[in-house]
Amino acid sequence: MLASYTDTAGRPLLCPSLLSCDFARIAEEIDRVKNEIDILHCDIMDGHFVPNLTFGPPVVASIRQATDLPLDVHLMVTRPEDWVDPFAKAGADTLVFQIESTVHSQRLATRIKELGCTAGVSLNPATPLQTLEELLPFVDMVLVMTVNPGFGGQTFIPEMIDKVKRLRQISKERNLPIHIQVDGGIDEETAPLMIQAGANMLVAGSAIFGTDDPAAAARKISLAANTAYLETFEAV
Ligand code: DX5
Ligand code: ZN
Numbered sequence: 432m433l434a435s436y437t438d439t440a441g442r443p444l445l446c447p448s449l450l451s452c453d454f455a456r457i458a459e460e461i462d463r464v465k466n467e468i469d470i471l472h473c474d475i476m477d478g479h480f481v482p483n484l485t486f487g488p489p490v491v492a493s494i495r496q497a498t499d500l501p502l503d504v505h506l507m508v509t510r511p512e513d514w515v516d517p518f519a520k521a522g523a524d525t526l527v528f529q530i531e532s533t534v535h536s537q538r539l540a541t542r543i544k545e546l547g548c549t550a551g552v553s554l555n556p557a558t559p560l561q562t563l564e565e566l567l568p569f570v571d572m573v574l575v576m577t578v579n580p581g582f583g584g585q586t587f588i589p590e591m592i593d594k595v596k597r598l599r600q601i602s603k604e605r606n607l608p609i610h611i612q613v614d615g616g617i618d619e620e621t622a623p624l625m626i627q628a629g630a631n632m633l634v635a636g637s638a639i640f641g642t643d644d645p646a647a648a649a650r651k652i653s654l655a656a657n658t659a660y661l662e663t664f665e666a667v
Pocket of ligand 1: 448450451472474505578579580581582583584585614615616617634635636637638
């Protein structure tokens with residue numbers, strides 16, 4: 432499980448999304464970036480919740496065999512209740528479901544923790560933070576989608592900066608040390624904005640695996656994020 436996050440003891444974590452990697456060479460792609468990153472983000476799409484299809488538990492189990500890095504599994508599926516057990520068994524460390532996909536979110540978050548995983552909940556760009564009011568004490572992480580889920584390579588929605596700021600403020604006021612992850616259009620330019628706003632986990636797909644040198648791209652994003660973190664939270 433991810434260690435609990437506090438504002439002063441959490442350097443930014445970089446979580447490359449495998450969505451933009453070469454699926455025929457996943458292990459090699461992971462090897463290229465493994466020394467520059469913290470967590471691997473696996474995008475699970477079912478063709479119903481989002482208009483795209485990716486992969487399921489057998490592929491996550493194979494990725495688990497290929498790396499010791501933590502696996503962050505982002506469920507963009509209808510009926511996430513059906514999928515948390517199989518993905519936990521496949522080796523997921525973090526399971527993130529979309530709040531729009533279930534009416535039993537507290538039960539689902541509790542089940543994810545029972546499975547020994549970090550519990551995360553994700554919000555589409557138009558889903559208000561208020562939907563989380565009663566759920567926040569039961570989750571370890573909130574993923575603020577900075578694009579509409581379904582595809583890599585989309586344009587970052589700048590209005591999400593304020594959403595992250597408001598969420599970090601709520602977490603402080605309520606003394607809930609949640610991780611805030613952002614996903615969609617994150618690159619060297621947008622990563623610092625999200626860190627300044629209060630996010631601490633950055634998902635980036637095309638900005639890493641869409642380049643000729645994914646390790647160098649990951650290093651640049653990390654440097655930009657860490658610089659913003661030090662300037663914002665550790666300046667004297
Ligand atoms: C979007 C996925 C993202 C996606 C990000 O539906 O949840 O994880 O891979 O891709 P980029 O970084 O290219 O926007
Ligand atoms: Zn994702």
